[in-house]
Amino acid sequence: MNLALKLVPLLSCITTWSSVLALIPIIGQYYPNEQAALWQLRDSVGSSNLYSNWTGPPCMNNQSRWGGIACSNGHVVHLVLDGIRLMGSLPPAFLNNLTLLTKLSMRNNSISGPLPNLGNLVGLEYVFLSRNLFTGSIPFDYVQLQSLKEIELQENYLQGEIPPFDQQSLIAFNVSYNSLEGPIPQTDVLRGFPESSYLHNSGLCGNPIKKQCPVPPAPSPSPSHSGKKSSFETRDLVFIISVSVLVPCLVIVVFLWYYKRRHRKETAKNSELGETAIELETKKMNASQRALDPERTAELEFFEKSIPAFDLDDLLRASAEVMGKGKLSTTYKASLESGLVVSVKRVKDMNGLSNKEFIQQMQLLGKLRHENLVQIISFYNSKQEKLIIYEFVPSANLFELLHENRGSARIPLNWGIRLSIIKDIAMGMNFLHQSLPNHKVPHANLKSSNVLVLRQTQNYHSKITDYGYYPLLSSRRSLEKLAVSRSPEFCEGKKLTNKADVYCFGIMLLEIITGRIPGDEISWGDEEKAEDLSEWVKVVVNNDWSTDILDVEILGTKEAHDEMLKLTNLALECTAAAPEKRPKMTDVLRRIEEIEQRKSDNG
Numbered sequence: 250m251n252l253a254l255k256l257v258p259l260l261s262c263i264t265t266w267s268s269v270l271a272l273i274p275i276i277g278q279y280y281p282n283e284q285a286a287l288w289q290l291r292d293s294v295g296s297s298n299l300y301s302n303w304t305g306p307p308c309m310n311n312q313s314r315w316g317g318i319a320c321s322n323g324h325v326v327h328l329v330l331d332g333i334r335l336m337g338s339l340p341p342a343f344l345n346n347l348t349l350l351t352k353l354s355m356r357n358n359s360i361s362g363p364l365p366n367l368g369n370l371v372g373l374e375y376v377f378l379s380r381n382l383f384t385g386s387i388p389f390d391y392v393q394l395q396s397l398k399e400i401e402l403q404e405n406y407l408q409g410e411i412p413p414f415d416q417q418s419l420i421a422f423n424v425s426y427n428s429l430e431g432p433i434p435q436t437d438v439l440r441g442f443p444e445s446s447y448l449h450n451s452g453l454c455g456n457p458i459k460k461q462c463p464v465p466p467a468p469s470p471s472p473s474h475s476g477k478k479s480s481f482e483t484r485d486l487v488f489i490i491s492v493s494v495l496v497p498c499l500v501i502v503v504f505l506w507y508y509k510r511r512h513r514k515e516t517a518k519n520s521e522l523g524e525t526a527i528e529l530e531t532k533k534m535n536a537s538q539r540a541l542d543p544e545r546t547a548e549l550e551f552f553e554k555s556i557p558a559f560d561l562d563d564l565l566r567a568s569a570e571v572m573g574k575g576k577l578s579t580t581y582k583a584s585l586e587s588g589l590v591v592s593v594k595r596v597k598d599m600n601g602l603s604n605k606e607f608i609q610q611m612q613l614l615g616k617l618r619h620e621n622l623v624q625i626i627s628f629y630n631s632k633q634e635k636l637i638i639y640e641f642v643p644s645a646n647l648f649e650l651l652h653e654n655r656g657s658a659r660i661p662l663n664w665g666i667r668l669s670i671i672k673d674i675a676m677g678m679n680f681l682h683q684s685l686p687n688h689k690v691p692h693a694n695l696k697s698s699n700v701l702v703l704r705q706t707q708n709y710h711s712k713i714t715d716y717g718y719y720p721l722l723s724s725r726r727s728l729e730k731l732a733v734s735r736s737p738e739f740c741e742g743k744k745l746t747n748k749a750d751v752y753c754f755g756i757m758l759l760e761i762i763t764g765r766i767p768g769d770e771i772s773w774g775d776e777e778k779a780e781d782l783s784e785w786v787k788v789v790v791n792n793d794w795s796t797d798i799l800d801v802e803i804l805g806t807k808e809a810h811d812e813m814l815k816l817t818n819l820a821l822e823c824t825a826a827a828p829e830k831r832p833k834m835t836d837v838l839r840r841i842e843e844i845e846q847r848k849s850d851n852g
């Protein structure tokens with residue numbers, strides 16, 4: 250059969266597995282420190298755009314391989330990440346190693362926390378950080394950036410005074426729409442900018458804004474003429490009186506505040522879980538949407554008698570830590586006072602659902618038991634808030650194992666482990682397909698970040714999670730957040746079947762074999778681009794079998810090349826454009842078991 254014919258229709262579907270396939274030869278010089286710094290950035294303010302695109306070295310000589318950067322002689326010189334929904338705060342010192350940076354631009358995101366430290370970036374010319382959620386003051390050492398030409402800090406939440414910028418190179422400056430205060434330093438440079446550079450900072454005064462700074466009060470004449478000693482005595486007296494009046498007041502205020510807070514906590518069930526979540530959501534969101542519904546309509550429901558039950562209040566009192574933020578949900582690790590640890594998902598996009606639909610689906614999923622599925626323990630359902638409570642698996646996800654820390658600090662993932670992970674996933678998927686025969690797409694969201702890999706000394710055990718969401722989502726917009734939306738049939742607007750899961754499985758097989766990240770749609774600001782698959786198709790089709798596609802970490806395991814080839818072929822069958830040409834999940838599992846069997850017979 251002609252592989253080309255099978256694969257070509259994929260080209261028309263822009264949201265497919267593009268970067269698994271971008272087999273760009275890696276040549277030229279690059280600087281791993283710079284790569285590490287950018288990965289640090291990606292992991293802190295993460296955006297799926299960056300995950301799918303920032304792999305391998307950032308630069309090849311003067312050419313950039315990553316979106317959002319520009320390179321010169323292998324060094325990163327521009328970092329431009331405008332309007333791509335970056336969230337969270339910047340890692341403290343990540344820019345220190347981008348020593349040749351001349352342009353830093355992260356306009357129009359949701360970055361919170363303090364402004365970055367730019368101390369040693371002597372070549373920096375452009376700093377654009379407007380329209381974010383930055384807080385704190387403008388670092389004083391920005392006045393030492395000798396090459397600075399333009400700086401935009403408007404539309405943040407900055408406080409404090411403006412440092413005395415006086416670089417002659419500075420030709421554009423904007424700090425409007427913040428909460429800055431104090432006099433505008435009267436340097437030649439700062440006086441030269443228009444009023445609109447400073448607007449909407451209620452506490453600012455002085456030229457060029459038309460608001461006079463208050464005249465500092467003239468030192469009041471000493472009330473006593475009997476010399477310094479007496480004046481000290483008066484002051485001491487004033488001090489003692491103030492202290493004796495203020496301290497009791499303060500104690501009362503603090504007590505009242507504490508009492509009120511406690512009281513509110515008890516009555517309104519304002520939880521640590523809620524609060525942590527609130528801290529982490531962007532400040533722009535409406536607070537009322539985020540709080541847990543006080544008039545809750547349902548309590549937690551449990552599926553497993555063996556797990557000690559806890560109630561919603563226990564959960565709300567638990568300390569919660571964000572483990573991950575996906576398109577559909579945010580996942581917390583919640584440690585209950587009883588010592589029990591669970592994983593809690595707050596799911597979005599399911600609020601259009603009737604209570605009955607949600608509860609029925611949860612009860613169905615809650616009954617499933619398989620060693621390769623992350624078990625659902627319980628759920629909470631109200632109009633505003635839906636929580637799904639899973640067993641906590643102390644693990645890394647497959648995405649992290651495959652793609653993170655590439656470079657010096659990495660522990661390679663060898664072929665034996667990869668094969669065992671593949672088999673575990675196939676077993677979990679096969680079980681789901683057997684257990685949910687009436688579901689159109691039983692899993693619907695199979696991707697490497699939804700595979701949790703538990704390490705038990707030398708053995709690895711994998712469990713899949715986030716299954717069964719398909720019936721819970723109604724609009725195409727929400728369905729687009731699921732992994733099955735990358736399947737050709739979804740792109741073409743056709744009906745989905747369980748073969749869409751098989752497609753996702755095939756993509757993940759390729760990801761495990763090649764070590765490349767399947768592309769999300771890649772969007773930089775407004776412009777949306779799809780990568781060209783032809784490179785890959787050519788390699789696979791013309792060279793029959795080429796070890797070029799293998800992840801370098803498994804390339805050396807020559808004795809297993811035959812298995813890798815067989816699995817690659819299986820992956821290509823699973824990703825066939827026509828769903829009916831893809832094998833069933835049971836057949837997929839059988840073939841993987843055969844490959845594994847032969848391996849143990851030979852070895």
Ligand SMILES: *[C@@H]1O[C@H](CO)[C@@H](O)[C@H](O)[C@H]1NC(C)=O
Nearest residue numbers: 309310311312320321322323
């Ligand atoms: C890269 O560009 C710089 C000038 O920007 C030039 O001097 C250098 O030769 C270029 N290097 C390569 C490998 O093209």
Ligand SMILES: *[C@@H]1O[C@H](CO)[C@@H](O)[C@H](O)[C@H]1NC(C)=O
Nearest residue numbers: 268302304314315316771778
């Ligand atoms: C990243 O995206 C840019 C721009 O869209 C593209 O040119 C580049 O090839 C991509 N790189 C990788 C490694 O996917």
Ligand SMILES: *[C@@H]1O[C@H](CO)[C@@H](O)[C@H](O)[C@H]1NC(C)=O
Nearest residue numbers: 331332333334356357358774
């Ligand atoms: C800001 O970014 C969002 C996407 O995050 C985009 O929709 C919007 O148009 C951008 N606004 C401006 C003024 O660039």
Ligand SMILES: *[C@@H]1O[C@H](CO)[C@@H](O)[C@H](O)[C@H]1NC(C)=O
Nearest residue numbers: 282285286342343344345346
């Ligand atoms: C910068 O590079 C040095 C090695 O030169 C490394 O030790 C350090 O951790 C890096 N800093 C950051 C913030 O990545």
Ligand SMILES: *[C@@H]1O[C@H](CO)[C@@H](O)[C@H](O)[C@H]1NC(C)=O
Nearest residue numbers: 403404423425426443445446
């Ligand atoms: C500064 O930014 C504000 C808000 O974006 C804008 O209205 C104003 O025109 C800008 N002023 C200058 C001088 O760029």
